[in-house]
Amino acid sequence: MPRFDEGRPEMTLEEFRLLRDHVYAHCGILIHENMKFVMERRLWPRLEALGIQDFGSYHRYLRYDAQRSAELEAAVESLTTHETYFFREPAQLKAFCEELVPILEKRNAHTRRLRLWSAGCSSGEEAYTLAMLLKESGRFDDWDVEVLGTDLSRRVLAVARRAEYGPSALRATPPDLLERYFIPVGVNRVRVRDDVKAWVNFGHHNLSDVAGSQLVPRSDVVFCRNVMIYFDLAARRRVLGVIRDRLCPGGYLLLGHAENLLSLGADFELVHLKGDLVYRRPELPGGEGR
């Protein structure tokens, strides 16, 4: 049996580091040394597509070629993990529905406007999940609601907009919700219903791009789950600055299960909900911004 890496160039540690640093500077994603093989394997198709023989030349291509920015995007695309599914991390979502949603309803009662941001939304499951939960609550039916999903990868955004999903994306979806919010579109595939889609928008945004974040509207809640796990401390700081800036004062930040803001300073306050720990951007003094 032939080997799966037969005839493909190996990546030296040096090439690995040069490429890693390049990717890091672009989007804050840090690839550990023990992931060299993963990088090598994910970039092989790029080398093949460009007819490039080795990773050193690929690095120079990324630096100098006229097509370099498109290629960098393609490289980052293939290096990132887009794993996501509907109703991921149910305990957190339960706490969101039972504890934060009532607060949000009260807080925004006078504007009847609600903004959620799913930062690093991948193929859209998280953003749609949030819209479905808001619908489930029955509290915002005639409100102005928007869930904005953003991601670095344009490819996953295309999937998100199509809003069609298969069993793997649905593996944690409760059957009654599947019934209520999706319509079947073929063997094993469903599409998100239009009324849910109407609350959800998608856009391209690099969380490391501080200036570009001005395009993201101020939100009441930001979900940034399983994105910063690939970032080092410096990149996390940068991204948290962006998120804080895009949160309304008193707005909430929800991170993934394995993530926390330890040793990241006091930009956020920790709020102990009964079901979960979340972070909050402090209110402005004197209660402004309410």
Next chain:
Amino acid sequence: MSDTMQSPAGQEEARYRALQAVDPRAPSALETFTTGLHDESWRVRHAAAEGLRRVPDAPGVTARLISVLGERGETGARNAAAEALAGMGPVAVPPLVHLLEHEDPDQRKLAADILGQLGRPEVEDVLLRALSDDDLNVRVAAAEALGRMGGDAAARALEGLLDAPTLLLRLAALEGLASLKRAPPLERVMALVEDPGVQRSALRLLGLYAPGVATERICRALASPVRSVREAALVALGKQAVGLGPYERGELDAVARSVLSGIPGVTAHVAQALDGDDVRVRAGALVAAGALGEASLAVAVAEVAREDRLLREVLFTLGQLGPEGRRLLLGSMGTLSLPARTVAAEALVLLVDSTSVPELCALLEWAEDDLRAVVVRALGRTHSPDAVAPLVELLSDPTLSAMAARALEQLTVAHPLEALAALEAAVEQRTTPAAVAVLGRLGGARVLPVLRRIARDEDASWRAAAVEAAGRADGEAGLELARGALADESPKVRIAAVRSLGQQGGREAATFLGLALKDEDRGVRVAAVEAVGVAGAKERSPDLEALVRHGDGALAMLAVRALTKLGTVGTGVLWDALSHHDAEVVKAALPALGSAEASADGAALAMSLLGHPRWDVRVAAARVLGGMGRPECLPALQQAMSVEQDALAQVALAEAVVRLSGR
């Protein structure tokens, strides 16, 4: 005041922030932080411990922390103090060693714990002595500490504890040896595997041994009704498999298969483990699945690819599941997660034969580019004439056309006529210019009339393709078309001409390339620089030398590389290149320092670059020096080695030193 500030969480927040605002240089800081160590909230205690580390008077801080360790009943504060001490570094060592003499066994235990966390090799002796402490907890803590940081003596002592009468000590010894990666004689561990109290640790330690008897015992443990025992066995199996060459791996798989196939229900257990939370368990489950060759596990195996770290093992395992596994995978492509689908496709490539074309074409329906790329490769490997048509069609897909072209070349070896006919048809029907390039490469002189015609096409992409293809098809005709194309209004066509000239070589090509080096378009110039090197056109060296000083790093770097290829790098040019602001130019120039002409100054230049701010330049400089064979460079290399912080540069320097001193 907002509601957060009154809530308990809000008060905690306020205390947390107050601590963060404390200036560690203030005289009261030590006491403020020490009070914080006693806070009810772990987050506040953590902030206090961090604060203490920043207080300038390290010996004073250490002493104060040690006194907190003595406060019985203050568990939270003691733990926080221990955490802080573990972060203090060497200054904490002497007082902690002293604390090991304390009359309170609890304090002695804490001291041993923290010394273990500090991980300083100089305390090995002290900890070894603590192994005979009167108090069991202290002995266990010492054993655990030695397991974190010990050397030979620690390993021997831990081995001695393997048959200690106390379970806790036996456990600490096993765990310690595992973490030190020291394998005691196999029989001793084999005996302990039968001891229910330490079975799991003993099993994990078995992972350190070569395949064989240990493998057999590990695999037998998969028959255990207790899940944690099975998981320990899988962790060990995974560990045994790491880094084995093909021969040993075959041996491991054979042993595992013979044992596992006799265990009823093992497939279900492996399936469960493949879906588990612990990466190490999943790694072992992959090894077990592969050894079993159990096709029904194919989907579960592919799904492990969601964990990046296990990618290599997943690919390997899928290859072990045979045609039946492949059939199952193909059937479930639609329900696999994205990462699983891509590895599944990759594994399928290895299994294709001439009957696989329809299946592969069905996979092309999937939208993901990386998946389609894999399929294109697979089509080339089928060696089937049926693959020609789909591949020719793929030539028009911009992301896949280069790959499709290579796959077609693979097919042409076996089916030249089919391939040429399909390509000619594609060109006639104007399917895609990429078909022209492949046609030129495969068709030779007989396709020249077609190429000449296309070289006059109104679409620049087709003209470019024809010019480049003609160069490959026939030298003379190629040169003629390229000359015409250098006057084309489209840079794309001029670039194609330049590339073709590079392939041709010769006097005439060199003359034309001289013109291209002065082209108004940067892309054409870049291509020309490369082509000069490829063509071996030495007469163009002066043009290239001028480009070395160019502010555009790409042009400068390519010029240096081309000059190096031509063997005409002069000292002056080298100086220019080595002081270029772009590190890639510097790196490109470094290898030329070894050449005869440059080597007098070369060594001095390379040595000066050992202090370059970029690690990759320092690495390149060290390599060049290592290859120069000038022993007088040794002291400079050794000096650089003593201050080098970067791991890769250290390795490069060390290699250079060995090469220079070992002649």
